[in-house]
Amino acid sequence: MALVPPAPGGHDLSLAIPAFYLLAATLGLFVAMLFLLRHYYPKRKRGLEGYLDAAGVSLGFLVFGVILVVLLATQDPHGNGTAYALYETILTGYWLAFAIPVVTVGSSVQARSRGTIHWLFPSMAIAIAMFFGIFAYYYSVS
Numbered sequence: 001m002a003l004v005p006p007a008p009g010g011h012d013l014s015l016a017i018p019a020f021y022l023l024a025a026t027l028g029l030f031v032a033m034l035f036l037l038r039h040y041y042p043k044r045k046r047g048l049e050g051y052l053d054a055a056g057v058s059l060g061f062l063v064f065g066v067i068l069v070v071l072l073a074t075q076d077p078h079g080n081g082t083a084y085a086l087y088e089t090i091l092t093g094y095w096l097a098f099a100i101p102v103v104t105v106g107s108s109v110q111a112r113s114r115g116t117i118h119w120l121f122p123s124m125a126i127a128i129a130m131f132f133g134i135f136a137y138y139y140s141v142s
Contacts, residue, residue: 011084011142013073019091020069027062030055053111057104065090081142088138095134099127 014020034051041047069090076083089095106123 011079011081011087013077013079013083013087015070015073017091019093020073023062023065023069023091023093027059027066030059030062053108057107058100061096061100061103065096081139084142085135085139089131089135092134092138095127095131099130102130103127 033055037044037047037051069087072079072083072087079087103120103123103126106119106121106126109117109119
């Protein structure tokens with residue numbers, strides 16, 4: 001079964017914009033911090049665990065955002081309404097600004113309670129709902 005290529009639309013999806021540079025730089029900063037931690041404190045397991053505990057959710061969201069935007073811009077540079085809405089949902093930063101703290105809190109509460117308070121999946125459901133809400137807004141204005 002072959003994938004149907006997206007229909008071209010009237011929206012230019014470029015990586016050469018400040019919002020993408022900021023997204024990529026933020027991801028790069030998190031990765032650089034991880035490499036510096038591993039370089040200067042290679043045997044400090046608790047330091048790595050602390051970093052991953054604090055930054056794990058952010059890293060996941062940033063990697064997802066960069067991959068999605070790069071795929072959209074390279075595979076569909078003149079995107080239709082759906083591609084435009086996905087692109088804007090990530091690059092405007094509204095979704096990331098709200099979803100990352102919500103999931104970080106849910107993850108932290110569940111981890112610190114040793115799994116007795118189940119907040120990770122509900123917080124992820126809220127982040128997904130926010131994604132589709134922001135996506136629906138940008139789709140409606142495309």
